Amino acid sequence: MKKQSLFAKLCISFLLIFLTVPVSLSQDYYEVSKVIDGDTIRLENGETVRLIGIDTPETVHPSKAVEYYGKEASDFTRMMVEGKQVKLELDVQKLDKYNRLLAYVYLKDGTFLNSELVKEGYAKVSTYPPNVKYADLFTKLQKEAREKIIEVSGLQKKRE
Numbered sequence: 001m002k003k004q005s006l007f008a009k010l011c012i013s014f015l016l017i018f019l020t021v022p023v024s025l026s027q028d029y030y031e032v033s034k035v036i037d038g039d040t041i042r043l044e045n046g047e048t049v050r051l052i053g054i055d056t057p058e059t060v061h062p063s064k065a066v067e068y069y070g071k072e073a074s075d076f077t078r079m080m081v082e083g084k085q086v087k088l089e090l091d092v093q094k095l096d097k098y099n100r101l102l103a104y105v106y107l108k109d110g111t112f113l114n115s116e117l118v119k120e121g122y123a124k125v126s127t128y129p130p131n132v133k134y135a136d137l138f139t140k141l142q143k144e145a146r147e148k149i150i151e152v153s154g155l156q157k158k159r160e
């Protein structure tokens with residue numbers, strides 16, 4: 001009797017887990033139909049995806065003006081993924097309060113979009129527990145990007 005009860009509980013648990021993951025994640029790659037802004041994309045299946053762990057300047061916020069470097073961040077994301085196939089990696093939390101899918105996004109060639117945005121200076125680190133899988137990587141890349149900007153701008157010599 002106890003074995004049957006445990007088996008039933010396990011089956012229900014697996015079923016609940018399966019039902020809480022969006023059905024759209026059943027395939028490996030998804031086509032990006034539109035870039036909403038630097039850190040938000042829309043897939044061909046209609047799903048809106050918010051990139052985890054990063055934040056780019058706003059371009060379409062309903063109560064904010066376009067922020068400095070927002071257009072450049074959006075253009076970079078557009079150039080990287082619009083009309084292309086991407087793979088999604090989820091973390092602990094699947095959806096945000098706006099019902100957007102939270103994901104790490106990879107191009108077919110293996111490029112990690114979230115980290116590329118930070119590395120190139122288009123995004124800053126913005127992690128919200130429990131989705132912190134790549135927080136250390138993003139922090140490292142942000143530090144390196146800032147150091148690169150200082151080096152290129154000649155500020156390093158002025159400090160010395």
